[in-house]
Amino acid sequence: MGSSVEKRSATEIRIVLKINEGKKVLIKTIRFEGNKAFSDRRLKKAMETSERWIFSWLTGAGTYKEEVLKNDANLISDLYFNDGYINVKVGEPAVRVLDDKSGLEVLIGITEGDQYKVGTLGFKGDMLDSQESFSKMLKIKSGEVFNRSTLRTDVFTLTDFYADKGYAFANITPLTKVNPEAKIIDITFDMEKGEKVYIDRINISGNTKTRDKVIRRELKFAEGDLYGSTPLKRSKQNLMNLGFFEEANLVTAKGSADNKLDLNVDVKEKATGTFSIGAGYSSLDGIIGQGSVQEANFLGLGLRLRFRLPLAPKPRPTMWD
Template identity: 45%
Template sequence: MQQRVRMKNRVCQLSGIIACLVLLWYSGQPAVALSAEGVSVGVLPFFINSQEPLEYLGRAIPDMIASRLEKRGEITVVPTPKLTAALRAHGWTTLDEAKAVQIGKTAGAEVMVGGTLTKLGSMLSLDVTVFSVTGTREPRRVYVTAADTDSLIAKVNELVRRLNFLILDRQVVSEVRVMGNRFIEKDAILYAIQTRKGEVFSPEVLQEDLKKIYQLGYFKDIQIMSTDTEAGKEITFQVVEKPMVKTVQIIGNKTLKLEDIQKVMEVKPRTILDLNKVVGDVERIKKLYVDKGYYEAEITYKTEQLDEDFASVVFTIKENDVVKIKKVTFSGNASISARELSKVIETRKKHWLLSWFTTIGIFKDESLEKDVERLTAYYYSKGFLMAKIDKPSVEFKKGEGIYVHFSITEGDRFTIGSIDFKGDLIYDPALLIKKIQSKSGQTFNGRTLNDDLVALKGLYAEKGFAYADISPLTEIKQDEKKVNIIFSIDRGEKIYIEEIKISGNTRTRDNVIRRELRLTEGSVYNSEEIKRSKQEVNNLGFFETVNINTEPGSKPNLVKLKVEVKERPTGSFSIGAGYSSVDSIMGMFQISQNNLFGRGQQLTLMAQLGGRSNYYNISFTEPWFRDTRTSVGFDL
């Protein structure tokens, strides 16, 4: 029996055919009546064909098969005493169908299982026959082979799985094949489906597999063929691939560069033609143009079949004129003027001059979303804690431009009620009040509150608590239009400097930089000292940039300081000439080095040569004599 399901472009056409497939498949299968306790099965002793004494396996294998069959829950194995009594009554000397049926009837079984174990060299073969006691099925056979006795148990498990399918009249998938694929790998198709070799054949699963293969987007026609074989159902997926994209052309782009358009596209040469991706690319290209102000840009596509295997895709672009924002309006802003709000947002109407060489007036969806956040934050900074900005409305009027409108619900303006501190207080609350800008009675300002958090964390960082967690807890008094602020402080562990790493100093020695630092390994972390250290190193004049950052140390309470510098020239040479009534023409030469040999020492050589006299000078300065801040030097 061979069954075929065909699909052209629409999966929904498959449902009726699959329904027929299900009926057709089940109509040819004799059913086993399942009792509430499952199918009753008797497992007979196995016969041994071997020169070695393997009788123990003849008894052990049936026991293993019986226990594993019953473990699956749908089969009930005939109890050993019943089966033993039936064997005594009828005898069991050869693998005989009539005798197996008699024993089964006596034992009350619906199905009997018997077989032989054959050993040739190290190879073992288990040949099993399934007998229908009711006579509704011909004897069915299944076998497995094992390389040696060590691998026999694994093969018994495989045998039981196949016996389970036979006894319950479930067909097994004996093979899964893919045909017709040229560009798409077979494994990619098999990975997408659930039907597997050795699993139970299921028309429902096959229907889902068909959908999944189609959803890959690589095929224009799919056929599924199932063939009955002695080993089970052989499933073949016959596919017809969509053509491969040979060339992708983009025509008509003047404003945007070709490479910028190609970056957002998914359709590329040497990929399978997928119309969903082509349509998606049209939208992506359109968005690029909209972001540049070409709101009326038109993008179309055309596909051309070059031969049986290849096709080309051509995208045609008609840019049209740039469309600018004509007007931006606000409603509901009773407390803040539209002019003030316009300065907050990025979306702005076109300017008669600036729009010619800037992006002012260009409409962007991303900017619009961020503008809602900007307006909300701005109102929050003005004390409007309940302000709500609706999604802006955008209206395009052909020949005029784009109109954008923001609808605002301001709510009440709140003032600060009380300010308090709780948690790990290492400073007097009166001092903390002085360090923050927020004051009781002021209009609540979200930005000021953020600045206060930075200031408080800085205070704690000066005492070594670099990771202090400070959170502002707000208690809103709706009726009083006030908000009470409580700064909750968790100072965490005191942090120490584990290591100081210096990088970027290709000429200057490490110790020249280290001696300018206000902190050493083992010191308590101090943010203020780090700032001063940065300034001290910068004051040397040896570097273009100085950065000091931290990174986690080997323990939670340790950090590493990373001092990163970029060297700059520290030497100079000057030459000059002059005239005096005494020496007539004079020449002046000077060479100086402010970082001699990278040691931070200063050396200057100067010569003044005249007609009647010459003057020479050598100047040397050691700014850190014996690693102290004592400066020594001489002039000759």
């Protein structure tokens, strides 16, 4: 890189920087130290960063991006956490230029720790069902290898169960007790149901063509109904199944009271009409064809209209002509 200085006036100068970028240096090798549970190949598969290859110019493989590489350390940690290694430590990736200047080398150090299994499972707090029923809802099982992703899914499952009974602000907290000697984790789900919540107002936007009533009849809610997580998901699916919208977003917002929620329905409409025309030629009938117009959302009422216009052939002469 070079530079030059040009005096433009008594109080002003111009600095010109000349930059020679040179050849782009790609990641040639990714190495790991300390990994036993997972092979290098498995760890690389979990990462977004990859090594260069013959088609790197097309795919971008081997490109070094600092923030992406730092996030790769988190992705590797998740891989271990989901296989029972709750004390895993993944070091910050170290990057250096290879001695022969042929590329970059990435080195990631890993301290795995011990693998843990699930011990006892329990429930406490605001119980809306029996412990046996709650246990059947869980994917995580006693005696199996601990999986943080599965635990997170189970928290969502229990939260939805409470939400379907109107407790939109239920808080499910998994309390863990680690036993290093036995290599097990006991988990107790602490249930806090909060207050029942009702739908206050339903606000619809984005529908430039479709009538509000067409959208409302697909919703599993009416104003004043008890809130429910499953009806909310089904309402969105019903709207998408109509085929009128590219997107349908249902978002709740604070209503007129602490135990009320507004439901904001925002849709993005798509074209619902089609036009087609076909033609052919017959030595007997001459030109034959047909045109048709279809509209799946006629007048925005959700009605289906189909109109066909045949192109009549030239009348054939008869013996009486």
